[in-house]
Amino acid sequence: MRSPTAGHNTAGTAAMRTAMRGFSLAEVLAALTIGAMISVAVLDIYRRAERSAAAVVHKLDSARLPNEILQRIAEDFDDLISSNSDVKIVIENKFANVAGTGLVPAAKLTMTETIEDNRNRELTFEEITWQSSYDYESPIDGLVLYRSHSGIAWEDKVLDKNKEDWERELFVPICGGVTFFKIEAFTGNNRVERWNGPPSPGIMVTISFAEPSKKADGTFDVPDEQKITRAIALDRTRKIRFQIAAGEQSAGEETQENAESPDGGGVRPATLKQTEKSTK
Numbered sequence: 001m002r003s004p005t006a007g008h009n010t011a012g013t014a015a016m017r018t019a020m021r022g023f024s025l026a027e028v029l030a031a032l033t034i035g036a037m038i039s040v041a042v043l044d045i046y047r048r049a050e051r052s053a054a055a056v057v058h059k060l061d062s063a064r065l066p067n068e069i070l071q072r073i074a075e076d077f078d079d080l081i082s083s084n085s086d087v088k089i090v091i092e093n094k095f096a097n098v099a100g101t102g103l104v105p106a107a108k109l110t111m112t113e114t115i116e117d118n119r120n121r122e123l124t125f126e127e128i129t130w131q132s133s134y135d136y137e138s139p140i141d142g143l144v145l146y147r148s149h150s151g152i153a154w155e156d157k158v159l160d161k162n163k164e165d166w167e168r169e170l171f172v173p174i175c176g177g178v179t180f181f182k183i184e185a186f187t188g189n190n191r192v193e194r195w196n197g198p199p200s201p202g203i204m205v206t207i208s209f210a211e212p213s214k215k216a217d218g219t220f221d222v223p224d225e226q227k228i229t230r231a232i233a234l235d236r237t238r239k240i241r242f243q244i245a246a247g248e249q250s251a252g253e254e255t256q257e258n259a260e261s262p263d264g265g266g267v268r269p270a271t272l273k274q275t276e277k278s279t280k
Contacts, residue, residue: 065175066207066228069145072174073109073205074232076128080113081199081234088112089234091183091195091203095219096143098134103219104212106132106143107183109203113151126151131171132181142209143178146171180208180222186231199234 023031081087089111096106109130114122129148138144149155150169185195186202210226 063228066209067230069174069207070205070228070230072147073130074230076111076130077203077232077234080111080126080128086114087199088114088197089185089195089199089203091185091193093182093184093193096132096134098142099136101141101179101212101220102214104134104143105180105182105219105221106134107181108132109183109205115152124151126153129171130183132178135173135176138176140176142176143181144176145174145178145181145207147174148172177209178207179210179212179220180206180227182206201233201235203232203234205230205232 090109092108094106094108095103098104107130110127111129112127113125115125116122127148127150129146131146131148132143133146134142135144148169148171154168182193182205184191184193184204184206185200186204187200191204206227206229208222208227210222212220212222215221
């Protein structure tokens with residue numbers, strides 16, 4: 001005789017087996033496929049975000065060094081040029097032969113401030129030179145940018161105190177890999193690549209570290225969008241011309257302008273009579 005407890009346990013076990021039935025092979029494959037598709041989509045979004053961030057960082061880093069160099073050149077002009085100083089500016093542009101590349105634009109800028117002693121002899125008080133040239137021993141392709149400071153005045157009273165004159169006149173390399181360096185002087189609305197004399201109204205300095213491309217004449221140049229340019233104003237007494245955009249005229253100004261005669265003789269009598277009649 002079967003006990004009722006045994007029958008109850010058998011029925012519960014069968015129900016548990018039915019409830020714990022596993023997934024079929026088709027369901028497992030579908031889940032794996034959907035998970036793989038989601039993973040691929042997430043990784044693609046991550047790669048795109050990473051490339052965008054790397055491009056932004058690269059663009060910021062590529063413009064940081066040129067901007068620092070241009071700022072340093074502007075500070076040299078500010079230190080030398082003043083209202084009562086006698087400064088001479090010399091600008092030269094040429095093409096330097098870079099091994100492995102070709103003729104690359106190079107430039108030289110010399111700022112010289114002179115004074116007179118008690119015997120009316122002209123002495124070089126301070127002279128700063130910026131020059132780009134090719135160094136055969138440099139491991140980096142392109143031009144090397146140098147800076148030199150000389151004269152009676154010390155640039156750094158602590159470091160220059162124990163230096164000889166020839167040590168203070170050495171050209172110090174600022175950076176390498178320059179592929180474009182050009183300096184121009186403003187003369188009115190034009191720019192010239194050669195200057196020898198007192199400071200011009202302004203200086204235009206252009207520098208780039210981008211990969212150059214060969215032109216039809218055999219020289220190498222850098223695309224304009226990859227050049228960093230800065231205009232440095234030297235004439236501090238210049239008059240700044242402001243251009244004010246013409247705004248919309250008010251209704252009263254239009255009425256007054258329409259009422260004026262073409263020869264500027266004032267208001268037309270007919271217009272006054274019409275105004276009086278309309279008032280009455």
